[in-house]
Amino acid sequence: MRTQLIPAAVVAGALVLGLTACGADKSGGKGDASGTLVVGATPTPAGEVLAYVQKNLAKKAGLDLEVKEFTDYVLPDTALQQGELDANLYQHKPYLDDFNKSKGATLAAVTEVYLPPLGFYSKKTDDVTKLRDGATVALPNDATNEARALELLASQGVIELKKGAGVNATPKDVAKNPKHLTFKEIEAAQLPRSLDDVDVAAINNNFALDAGLSPKKDAILLESAKDNPYNNVLAVKQGNEDDPRVKKLAQLLTSPEVKKFIEQKYQGSVLPV
Structure with missing residues (x-):
C-alpha cells in the first residue's frame, strides 16, 4: 500500500499510544461478556453510528462500549492487530484484505454495516x-x-x-x-x-x-449501491469473531434502529446494509 502518514495521522497516533495504557486493560478480553468493548472508528460516519449505538442501544443490550476515533486509514487496523482495540468500523472488505496481505495482519470481517459511496x-x-x-x-x-x-x-x-x-x-x-x-x-x-x-x-x-x-x-x-463490494464492515482480529461482546455489537449495528438512524441522518449519503 502507498499510504503516507500525515500530521492528522500523528494526532491519531497519540490516541493509539493512549490505548496501550487504557484500552486493552479495560477490555474484558475474549469471551468476557461483561468487559468493555473498545472499538476504533473514523469520526464520520462510523464514529457517529457507534455513538448512536453507545447512547441509545448498548446499555439496554448489556454492552459496555467505548469508541476511539482515528483520522486516517492505517492506525485503526494497526491498533486492532496489536490488540489495542477489540474491533473497528471504518473500512470495506477489499481494504481489509489488502491490509492483511501487505502488513502480514490477521484481521477478519464480522458483518457488513453500511455503504459510504465514494x-x-x-x-x-x-x-x-x-x-x-x-x-x-x-x-x-x-x-x-x-x-x-x-x-x-x-x-x-x-x-x-x-x-x-x-x-x-x-x-x-x-x-x-x-x-x-x-x-x-x-x-x-x-x-x-x-x-x-x-x-x-x-x-x-x-x-x-x-x-x-x-x-x-x-x-x-x-457509486451505486447495487452489487457494490465496498460495504463497510465491523472487523476484529481473527479468532475473536465469536466474542460475545462483538456478536452483540454486530446485532445492534444491523438492527432496524440503526438502519433508521442512518437513513434519517444521512439522507442517502450513507446507505444501510
Whole structure:
C-alpha cells in the first residue's frame, strides 16, 4: 500500500499510544461478556453510528462500549492487530484484505454495516465526461480506494482499464485515456483540500462528510449501491469473531434502529446494509 502518514495521522497516533495504557486493560478480553468493548472508528460516519449505538442501544443490550476515533486509514487496523482495540468500523472488505496481505495482519470481517459511496467532486465541472483535455484527477493513494475510483471513472467511459485490473488497478492499468488525464495520488484525508488545485477529486465518503460536502447533493459522480463490494464492515482480529461482546455489537449495528438512524441522518449519503 502507498499510504503516507500525515500530521492528522500523528494526532491519531497519540490516541493509539493512549490505548496501550487504557484500552486493552479495560477490555474484558475474549469471551468476557461483561468487559468493555473498545472499538476504533473514523469520526464520520462510523464514529457517529457507534455513538448512536453507545447512547441509545448498548446499555439496554448489556454492552459496555467505548469508541476511539482515528483520522486516517492505517492506525485503526494497526491498533486492532496489536490488540489495542477489540474491533473497528471504518473500512470495506477489499481494504481489509489488502491490509492483511501487505502488513502480514490477521484481521477478519464480522458483518457488513453500511455503504459510504465514494464520489467524484469538482469546482470546475459538473460532469466527469466533460473534463477538459489534460485535466488533473486526484485519487486516494491507498491501493483499494484508488482502484475503486478508477473503476468508477471507467464505468462512465472516461478511461478504459486493462482487462482484469479489478480491485488492484492503478493509473498504470489505464489502457485508454482519450482525454489525456493526469492522475495525482493524494492521501485520502487530504483530498477535500485538493479541490482548488485539481479538476476533479475522488473523495471517500467519510472525508467528504467531514469537509461539509454532501455526497448525494455535491458529488458529480457517485457509486451505486447495487452489487457494490465496498460495504463497510465491523472487523476484529481473527479468532475473536465469536466474542460475545462483538456478536452483540454486530446485532445492534444491523438492527432496524440503526438502519433508521442512518437513513434519517444521512439522507442517502450513507446507505444501510
